[in-house]
Amino acid sequence: MLSSIGESPLYRIANPRSIAFFGASNNISSMGTNLLMSVRSMGFEGTVYPVHPKEKQVQGLKAYRSVRDLADVPDLAVVVLPAPIVNRTLEECGQKGIKHAIVVSGGFKEVGGDGVDLENELVEIARRYGIRVLGPNGLGVANPHQKLNTTFIPHEGPAGFIGLASQSGSFITQMFNYLSGFGLGFSTAFSVGNEADIDLVDCMEYLGVCPHTKVIALYIEGIKRGKEFVKTAKSITPQRPIVALYVGGSETGKRAGFSHTGALAGPDELYNGVFRQAGIIRALSITELFDYCWALGSLPRPKGRRVVIQTHSGGPGAAAADSCGRAGLELPSLSEETVEKLAPFVPHTGSVNNPVDLTFSKHPDDFFFNIPKLLIDEKNADMLLIYFLSAWQVIKRGLEQMGLSEEEVINQYANLIDSQCESIVRLAKKTAKPCVGYTFGSLDDPAIRGLLERGVLVFPGAERAARALGALVRYTTLREKWKEVEV
C-alpha cells in the first residue's frame, strides 16, 4: 500500500500542473478537439499547450508545431492522434523529458493484427524514456477536485467521493449526469484502456490512499495481474470498501469484453473467488455498482442485518419487506417500548408491526419527525428504511381549495418540504444507524431532491435500497471478521 498518492505513477496524470495536448484542432467534430474542450470547460487551472502541425491557435490557445518548441517540460502529454503517428509522438515527448502520458487513440491491441505490434512498440518507447502511460484506447482521467476532465463529455455536477477505475471510458464520461442526479460524483476516475503500462491495480493503489475517495468502484472486463490485484485490494478493503462490476463471467459478456479491450475473461466462479479473497463486494450491473458505492461510501456501518421499515402505504411496505428478505436482511418485531411510544401517532387502521404502516397519518408531519425518531431508537433494529411518497399533487390541490394563490401554494409547499427534509437529515446525522429511503417518484421531484441534496440516500425502488443495504451488511460483516483475525 502506498503512503500517499504522491508515490503513485498516476499522481501527475491526475494532478498535472501542465499538459501538452496532441490531436486537438479547430475542427469541432474531431475527438481530440472535444477532449480539449472538456479540459477547458471545467476550468483546469494549469497550463495547456496544444501541439498542432499547422494551426497557430487552437481553440484560442497558442499552438506549437512540435513538443520540442515548448519552453518548459509539461507534467503530462495527452495524445489523441491517429494510431500510426502515436508512437513517434510519444518518442518526441520522451526526448523532451515528459514522464507521463494519456494515450486516448484507439487502433492498438484491441483491433488485433498490426495493432498488437503498435502497442508493443508503444510500451518499448515508454520504457526507454521512463514514461508512465495510461491507455491507449482509454479516455484518461476525471478529477473534479483538480478541475481536470480529459474525457469526451463536459463534467457537470459536484465532485464526490467515488473513486473509479474502469476498463471502459464510457463509464466515466457517460456517468457524470447519472451520478449527479443522486447528488453523487467522482473523487477521481480513471479510464485504463488497454492497460499497456498502468493498469487497474495501479489505479486501485492510487484510490486506496486518495484523500477524496471514500469508496472504490471497479469496472472489469478481465484482470491482468491476478496476484497483485488480490494483494492490493486486500490491503485496501479493511479501511475502504471496493465494489466491482465484472462483466466477463457470462459467455456473452466474455466475448463482448474481448472485442472491446482484448481482455481475457475468466468464469464467474473464478472471479467470485478472487473478489471474496480480496474482500471486494460484487455488483451485477452499473446501477448496482453505483448504488452500492453510494451506500458504502456514505452510510455508517450497521451493527447487524435487522431493518425496520416505515411507510404510510401497505403495498410499498410489503414490497420492501419482500425485497429486504431477498437481499438477506431481517425484519425484527418492534420492542414493547417502541410499540407503546408509537401508539399516539398511529391510527387504528395502521400497523405497528414491521413494516410500520401509518396508512392515513393522524398528522402528516409525524411521518418526518416523531415516528422516524422513535424507530431509529428501536433497540431491535440496526437500520431504518423509509418510504417517501411525493404528495405534491395532493398538497397542491388542498392548498388551492383553501383559496391560496399559485405563489402562496408554491411557497408553502417549499417551506413544508424544507422542514420535512431538515428533520430527516437531523435524524440521519444524529444516529449511528444507516437510515435510507426509497421512492417510486422522480428524483427530480422537489421533495426527493431536497433529501438527495442534503445527503440522504433515496433509492428508486425498494429492491435497490434493500440490495444496497445488503451490500453494506456484507461489507461490514467482512470487516468484523478481519478485525477478529487481527486480534
Add this chain to the structure above:
Amino acid sequence: MLSSIGESPLYRIANPRSIAFFGASNNISSMGTNLLMSVRSMGFEGTVYPVHPKEKQVQGLKAYRSVRDLADVPDLAVVVLPAPIVNRTLEECGQKGIKHAIVVSGGFKEVGGDGVDLENELVEIARRYGIRVLGPNGLGVANPHQKLNTTFIPHEGPAGFIGLASQSGSFITQMFNYLSGFGLGFSTAFSVGNEADIDLVDCMEYLGVCPHTKVIALYIEGIKRGKEFVKTAKSITPQRPIVALYVGGSETGKRAGFSHTGALAGPDELYNGVFRQAGIIRALSITELFDYCWALGSLPRPKGRRVVIQTHSGGPGAAAADSCGRAGLELPSLSEETVEKLAPFVPHTGSVNNPVDLTFSKHPDDFFFNIPKLLIDEKNADMLLIYFLSAWQVIKRGLEQMGLSEEEVINQYANLIDSQCESIVRLAKKTAKPCVGYTFGSLDDPAIRGLLERGVLVFPGAERAARALGALVRYTTLREKWKEVEV
C-alpha cells in the same frame, strides 16, 4: 372467460354513469374529500351525488342528506366513511336499489378483532341486497378511458394499455407519475382491498376482455381462490400476457402482507408452480412488474432468443452483453452479408462483432439510420437492443463553437433529435422484430423523451432491458407450446 366486460360485476364499478359518494366534505384534509376531488379533477362525465349529513353543498356540488333523497338510483356507491357506519350506509344503498359499491374505508378484517365481524356483516348485507362490493380497505378504480379515478392522487398522464389488479391501492395511485414517465398508463386499474366480495380473479376476468388492455399486471400478497385463479389465468394467457409480482414468498414479505391485507401467503415454490401452470410471468419487484408489462404489451413476439446489440461505447455494450447472458438471451455472430454491408459505416477502431461497437462513428447519423436498418435485417438475430447516449452537452458545445446563437443551438438540436427519433420509430414499426433501447441518461432528456413519446421502449440500464426481453422470450415460448398442444 367472459365474452365482454359487460358481463363482469366490475362493469358498472369501472364504468358507472352515476355515483353516490359517501364521506366527502369541504374539509380538505379528509380522505373522502380527496377521493372526490380525484374523481372530479379527472373530468368524470357522469353524475356525482355527494351524500353528507349536514352540508348543503360539497365541493360546489349539491349534497344530499341521505341516499334515500336521490331522485334516481346511481350505478355505484363510493363509501369513504368511518368503519362503524359503513354497514348501515351499505344497507341504505341496498334499500335504494344500488347494485355496486366501492368501500374504501379501512378498519375491517385487516385490523382483526371486531373488524372481522364488521366485514362478515358487510358481506351479509351485500348478499342480501345483491350488491357487488370492491373492498373494503381498497382505493377503488382508475379507468382513465372513462375519466374515472376514485383513488387518492390526481390522475395525470395518458391512458394506457396496462390493466392492473392490485392488493395494494398505492400501486395504482402512486404509479400514475411513474408510468407516465415512460409514456405508459393504465387501461383500468383495480384496488381489491380485503376482497370481501370481488377479488383478484374477478378483476383478471374483466381485464382479460377489456378492449383497452394489452397486458395484465397483478400485485399479489396472497391468493384466495387458488383453483379459480389458475383456471381464469389459463384462459387468458394464451391471448393476453399476465405478469405478477408476488411479495408473500419471502418470510419478511409474508408477514408484511399479513398485517396489510390479512392475506395468507404461501412459499415461493408453491406460487412459482401456480404461475407456471397458469402461464403467468413472474416479476420480482414493482420495477420489473411494469418493465415486463411494457415489453409484453407493446413489442412484437420474437422468433427466438438471439439479440444483436448496437452501441458506440464498448463498456455499455459489454455490460449489456453480460446482462443479456444472465437474462437467458443469446448474442449470435453476425452473418457475412451483414458484416459486409456494415463495413462502410464502421471505423477501424470499431467492431462488427456482437455488440456492434461503432466507437467514434464516421457519421453520427449512421447510428440512427443505416446501421440499425442493417442490424434489424440480420437473419441470425431475433431482437435489436440499442444503446442511447444523450450527447446534448457535446452537440451544444460544438454548435456554440460554430458561433450559433442560443436559439439556433436549441432549434438545431431539436431538429436533429426529431429526425433521429423518427428514423428509429420508422425502423421499429416496419419490422416484426422487437427493437428496444437502454440508456444511463435521464428519461427527461429530450433525446430519450423523444423516443419514449413515440412509443420506443428505452430502459434505464441494460439489465432492465435485458430482463424485460427475457420475459418477452419466456412468454413467447410458452405461447408457442400452447399452440402446439392445440394442434
